[in-house]
Amino acid sequence: MSGFDRIIVVDWSASKVPSPKKPSPDAIWMAVHYAGTTVCTYHRTRHDLIIELCAHIDDALSKDERVLAGFDFPFGYPSGFARAVNGSDDPLALWADLATHIQDGADNANNRFDVARDLNAMFPGVGPFWGCPAALADADLPAKGSVRHGHGMPERRKIEAMIPSAQPCWKLYTTGSVGSQALLGIARLQALRDRYGAALSVSPFQAPDTPIVLAEVYPSLLADDVAALQGADEIKDRAQVRVLADALAGLPRDVLDAMLCEGDTQEGWILGVGHEAALRAGLNNQPPPLKNDCFALPSGIEWTPVDAALRDLKTRLGPVVGTQNIAVADALDRIVAQDITAVRAHPPLPNTAVDGYGFAGGRGDGLHRLALVPEQMTAGTRPDVQVPAGQAIRILTGAALPDGVNTVVLQEDVTRTGDSIAFYGPLKDGANTRKAGEDVKTSDVVAQEGRRLTPADLALLSAVGVSKVKVRAQLRVGVLSTGDELVAAGAAAGPGQIYDANRPMLLGLIARMGHVAVDLGQVRDDRAALSARLDDAAADVDVILTSGGASAGDEDHVSALLNEAGSMALWRIAIKPGRPLALGMWRGKPVFGLPGNPVAAMVCTLVFAAPAFAQMAGSTWRTPTGFNVPSAFEKRKKPGRREYLRARIRDGRVEVFASEGSGRISGLSWAEGLVELPDGALHVKPGDPVRFIPWSGFGV
Ligand code: AMP
Numbered sequence: 001m002s003g004f005d006r007i008i009v010v011d012w013s014a015s016k017v018p019s020p021k022k023p024s025p026d027a028i029w030m031a032v033h034y035a036g037t038t039v040c041t042y043h044r045t046r047h048d049l050i051i052e053l054c055a056h057i058d059d060a061l062s063k064d065e066r067v068l069a070g071f072d073f074p075f076g077y078p079s080g081f082a083r084a085v086n087g088s089d090d091p092l093a094l095w096a097d098l099a100t101h102i103q104d105g106a107d108n109a110n111n112r113f114d115v116a117r118d119l120n121a122m123f124p125g126v127g128p129f130w131g132c133p134a135a136l137a138d139a140d141l142p143a144k145g146s147v148r149h150g151h152g153m154p155e156r157r158k159i160e161a162m163i164p165s166a167q168p169c170w171k172l173y174t175t176g177s178v179g180s181q182a183l184l185g186i187a188r189l190q191a192l193r194d195r196y197g198a199a200l201s202v203s204p205f206q207a208p209d210t211p212i213v214l215a216e217v218y219p220s221l222l223a224d225d226v227a228a229l230q231g232a233d234e235i236k237d238r239a240q241v242r243v244l245a246d247a248l249a250g251l252p253r254d255v256l257d258a259m260l261c262e263g264d265t266q267e268g269w270i271l272g273v274g275h276e277a278a279l280r281a282g283l284n285n286q287p288p289p290l291k292n293d294c295f296a297l298p299s300g301i302e303w304t305p306v307d308a309a310l311r312d313l314k315t316r317l318g319p320v321v322g323t324q325n326i327a328v329a330d331a332l333d334r335i336v337a338q339d340i341t342a343v344r345a346h347p348p349l350p351n352t353a354v355d356g357y358g359f360a361g362g363r364g365d366g367l368h369r370l371a372l373v374p375e376q377m378t379a380g381t382r383p384d385v386q387v388p389a390g391q392a393i394r395i396l397t398g399a400a401l402p403d404g405v406n407t408v409v410l411q412e413d414v415t416r417t418g419d420s421i422a423f424y425g426p427l428k429d430g431a432n433t434r435k436a437g438e439d440v441k442t443s444d445v446v447a448q449e450g451r452r453l454t455p456a457d458l459a460l461l462s463a464v465g466v467s468k469v470k471v472r473a474q475l476r477v478g479v480l481s482t483g484d485e486l487v488a489a490g491a492a493a494g495p496g497q498i499y500d501a502n503r504p505m506l507l508g509l510i511a512r513m514g515h516v517a518v519d520l521g522q523v524r525d526d527r528a529a530l531s532a533r534l535d536d537a538a539a540d541v542d543v544i545l546t547s548g549g550a551s552a553g554d555e556d557h558v559s560a561l562l563n564e565a566g567s568m569a570l571w572r573i574a575i576k577p578g579r580p581l582a583l584g585m586w587r588g589k590p591v592f593g594l595p596g597n598p599v600a601a602m603v604c605t606l607v608f609a610a611p612a613f614a615q616m617a618g619s620t621w622r623t624p625t626g627f628n629v630p631s632a633f634e635k636r637k638k639p640g641r642r643e644y645l646r647a648r649i650r651d652g653r654v655e656v657f658a659s660e661g662s663g664r665i666s667g668l669s670w671a672e673g674l675v676e677l678p679d680g681a682l683h684v685k686p687g688d689p690v691r692f693i694p695w696s697g698f699g700v
């Protein structure tokens, strides 16, 4: 993967007023690819974009991370322009000069036409800049390009000659208005140069070996891919920055580094031109990033079957956490980030599986008598002994076989007299020994990427000489309770109030899943308070699990807020217990909005959140492990919904909790797992096999 921790792509705009409040085309869009996720944001002004961009860069610098930021406007002009304006071919001197003349307000009001007019005045004839509203046109700045003459500048840069669809940088107005974008953009980027100094370089004018690298991009390079990957309701500008960020993030480090060094160091260059195939490969290299619309549901489907919902989660969610190297001793329950191979074979040498006497070759029927050599072989030693043919050596379990030994007779089968032994055959050649590498060979994969390490895995890794492992950083899951009626444990509860039962339960489940459970507390049914809490949470955790307020009622503010953020889908899943799950993105972080009802909250967590979180944590998708057990109950079930019953096994039969009431927390505590009844109609009679999934089968 690329040598950058964050890849940012910006679709720039030269608008003179703020873009509409509602996310719109032809405005500023930014895609930030970070830790496996690409998040897109919409910005109404250049000022707003720069603030957000600097926040990303500052955060990255504070974490020692590198940032590549791409902008879709020319970083330079045809050669000769900088010298004509500034007396030097240095494009960055031109940047500094332009920045002193451009005024660009927080409300997008700017003086680009005036600056272009002044620049034109430095050239003979008319031009090279052109294009402005008719009322602003004059002898120095023509409205039409065709009236320009005699200014002496080439119409295009070399790179633009390679891309006929790119607009020339002299054109200030109407389609593309690339000239205006460049004047305003260069001034803003010069401000970044001033702010970040030596930490920032501009490709290809400078070597891209700084923490922050700026580069010119052209999202239309991947037009076909964008068309294929654009979401149904997604604005094209958004899809363009998103897809290009993904493509760049998927490039191998050396490939991206080489691309950043390419091009004309006076005129500038468009990153990746001529390497479209590599970019496309980069796109395919990506783990599917979490998109803002990753929870969108196909329209028209009333009730999504459980399996379809799980399939969707499986295909849309990918790892969102980075990797780290840790000692095997600390790696219990951690998720392997890269296949682990044996450093050493196991066993490393042929050895004996029993206490006994070793010699060469098997023996036939009858009595055998062998002289003993004086040495003794114990585990952990390997004296340089050669056992002569026809003689034997005393050898203890685990000891490496000395030269001349490949067979061991059990000491219980031997009579020892002085320095010889006697025993009865037959004994097979190689009996009671272990071959080198018979368990694991050097370089065998001993733990695959995505595996959650068990105590036995730690034994295996240690046995084959592995001491450090590359694992995923732990997923941080925030747990938030919502509802005016909730009181935290220990507080005084007024009439009508109830204690918050979900939060301790969900925090416990998350911890059992091997993630970091972050207590986000509880919040009233108040949109502003909830929104503020989600903001804080999104900055701290990888995924947010809320309970309560997830339906479509008046007080269901979780779904209302996610809806407003434009990223929510209410998953009506055909499951009992469980009302809709509200799934959405909040400031780039997925939110799982669970029903408030504790039974439904727990079932939905086990069935949906557990596998989804496992996958986000870098683990392979896990299907709960259940098994069939004769039923101790009778139940008729209607078709249409999958049902989960609180259950436990007693005397070889599975019994279910007396009440199916979904508010009965006592039933959750009584149960040791769930019985899963299929979607169709069913009549379970005592003794019929039903599928029981113990809590451990859900990974908790
Ligand atoms: P809601 O999904 O917000 O409509 O809540 C559904 C039911 O679950 C209501 O009876 C709530 O009082 C209850 N509930 C919501 N949150 C919790 C919680 N954290 N602990 C216990 N019960 C809850």
Ligand code: MG
Binding pocket: 482, 483, 484, 548, 549, 555, 596
């Ligand atoms: Mg509520």
